[in-house]
Structure formats: C-alpha cells, structure tokens
Amino acid sequence: MPTASAVAPLARPGRTVRSAAAATLRPAAASTLAPAWLHGTPGPAQVVAVFDVAVYLRRGQDVLPLLAPEALALPGGLRVADRAHLDVLELTVGDEVSVGHGQVVARAGGLVVRRTWRPQRVPSADLSPDARATALAAIAGRTRIEDDLGPVLADLATGLVADLGRAPTTATQPVAPRPAPPPPAASSGSDPA
Template identity: 45%
Template sequence: MPSDRHPAAPRVLAGAVSPLTADLVHGPRRTAEVLATGRVGTYLRVGERVLPVLGPDAVALPTALRVVDALDPAGLHAGAAVLVGGGEVVLPSVTVTAARTWRPARVPTGRLGPDDGRVASLLEAATTAAPAWLVDGVTAAATATDPDPATRSLVGRGPGLTPSGDDALAGALLLRRAAGMPDADLAAAVRRRLGATTAVSAALLEGALDGWATPDVVALVTAVARADAAAVTTLLPAVLAVGHTSGRDLVTGLAATLAVLAPTGRIAA
C-alpha cells in the first residue's frame, strides 16, 4: 500500500551576506569543503577563500554569511562537501539563502591622539597573562628593519582556528591603520606567511590587512588610536571575551604596537 508520508521539505533560512564574500554566494554553484563546524556556525573553503556561515551567537566576522536562527550541525564535519552559489549555501540539514546584504565594520584611517598613559595602562592591565613571546614578537615585528623573522615566529603559532600569534598581528595591523601609520614591509611579510596558518585565520589576517574586523574590535581599535580611555574601558570586556584567548591576544597586539608608536616612558610590569 503506498505511503501518504512524504520527505520533509529542506529547512530554508534567510541570511545576510557580506559584500566581501557576496561574489562567492551569488556566483556559480560549486562544491565547497567544510573546514570546521561548531555550535555557532561553520567555516567553508570555497576555492582559495573562506566563507563563514554563522548563527546569531557568533561574533560578526567581516566575511560572514549571517543567519538569524541557529544552524543545525547535523551532517556537518570537517572535510564534508556542501554547495555554495546561486545565492545560497546548501548544507545537509538546511539551505541558507542570501536574502540581503549587511555592512561589515572597518577601521577608519586616522591618527594617534595624545595619550597621557591611561590607555596604555588599560591595555597592559588587560594582558598581564599574555606570554612573553607574544609581546616580544609583536614588538620585534613593529621595530625591526626586516619584519620577516618576527613574522615567521608569530604566524600560525598557538592552538586553535586562530592561533595567538595571528590574533596579535591582527591587532597590530589594525592599530597601525587607525593611527595612520601603515607598515608596508610588515604587511608584505604577513601576506607571505598566510600559508603557514589555518585557512580560517589566514582569512581573518587578510581582512585585518585591509582594516576589516568585528564591530567590537573596530570600535576598540578606534578608541585606542584616539586615546579615548573612557571608551577603551567600556569596550575592552567584549573584546577580551572573544574565544579562549583570541580577544586577549589581539589586545596584546594593540598594547605592544601602541608602546612602539606612542611610547610613554613607562615600563610595563
């Protein structure tokens, strides 16, 4: 006897795509590889680039396809194949459509404001647990005539999808942009080492090279450059809460770079 039951229609969720990756989502349909997946979303390798597909609990990464509802991780694991293109991302248990576009945050190019030491003190106090190699590496990368050795010691060093060295370098690159003091040699050195870290972290470093970051990070970096101690005090907790140590490591990069760009004469504890 034929069954009256039919397979359930695939779940469809509306998403908002970043203009930085809209070409991937709206381009020709092709197979993408799952790099990593977790409670807040999944990261896909599409060609040579990374597309984060993130739920509402994830930080707003600048290249993300953002979804207002939680994603079902069923059938998702590293190495799995999914489809991207034609305005949607087809996952095993859900299809995400790019219904609209959202604007990612970018650090504005500016200059350093006069700091009486309060901002430097706030950053130092927030990063007392940072490993010495991280502070020394960022300082060397910011001061050496040839930043390649220091960059080699940082990129890819540390555990997780975004190693500590990468997070600290991202902070350094973002603050240099906000201060109006870009370092072309450092940027070139970082670009040469992108293959030495995870694909996810390389994508975030590439974004930082052009000033892109999460809204909380952009706001903090801008406040540091403007020497706005009150704003730094307000914004620090949200950034420090990112990841296991990612937020702290990024702030370590800010602290070490600020000490180079605007030395106060104080000696960090």
C-alpha cells in the same frame, strides 16, 4: 534566482544525501564582503571547521563563515537569524556542500541569501602622545604600579645622565680602605659558669 531543486548538494562518498528539493532553505544575510562564489555558479565548498556558533566553508583560498547571531560578526560572513538554522545543516568537518546563486545547500537543509549587510569600517585616527603611550603600555602588559613608577624612574635617569657630565664635588682624593676589625679573642676552653 534558481530554486532549491536547481542546486544539487554534494557529499562525501558513502554518505546519503537527500535531494535538494527536499532541503529546506532558511533565510540568511550575506556580507557585501562575502566571497564572490557565494553568488556565482554553484560548486562544491568544503567544511573546514564547525563550532557552536559558526561553520567555516572553503573553496580555493577563500573562506565563507556561516555565523549564528551569537558569533563575532566577521566581515565576510553569512549570518543566520537563529543558531538552529546552522544546526539543521548537520555539517561536520570534511563534508562538501554546494554554494552558489546565493545559496548554501547541504544534505539536510540549506541557506538562501535574502538580504545583505555592510560591515562597519574601523575608524582610524591619529593618537595623541598620551594616548599612544597608554596604548603601547597596554600592549607591553605594564601594570598600574609600573605606570606610576615610570615618571619617578624617568626623573632619576635624567638626574644620572646629568651627573655623568659633572665632576664629583664631595671627594677629590681617593679614600684609603679601612683596616679589617681584629678577630675575636680565642677562648681558653674553660667556661666560668
């Protein structure tokens, strides 16, 4: 593995860059799913996002997340032991860094892969009908009350469907409409009060 001096850092025009020999390389752990260019020939990668606990580098269509311990363990990431290791890099969006031979070298420091880690596979399993219904209800955002009403509404719907197939049993003749009630009596205009 080449030394830090063998990997030259890159920068935007007008930015002062310290030599790679002066950059301190801090240890990092690379995912086995990290982009191949992390271990390939050194070349430029662009900083596309910078957050408190993560920095995202892009080369071509691939992205390499640099992750602090507090960050979500993305499966293709390069993890550092301390958030300060990311802060030391002093990266901003648009910067270019040199990535290759297991190293990420920026103007103010760098990272070197000292170990690898294998992301856990997400287990898959067949869901029971009850578990599937619960999962679908959660996706649909149904509330507990709606879940409690579900069986009642299902029974009512089943009854209505069954009734559609039967003839009415209570009324066999149409019912005539009731006459309207008479209007109130008109007052004569004088109140006996």
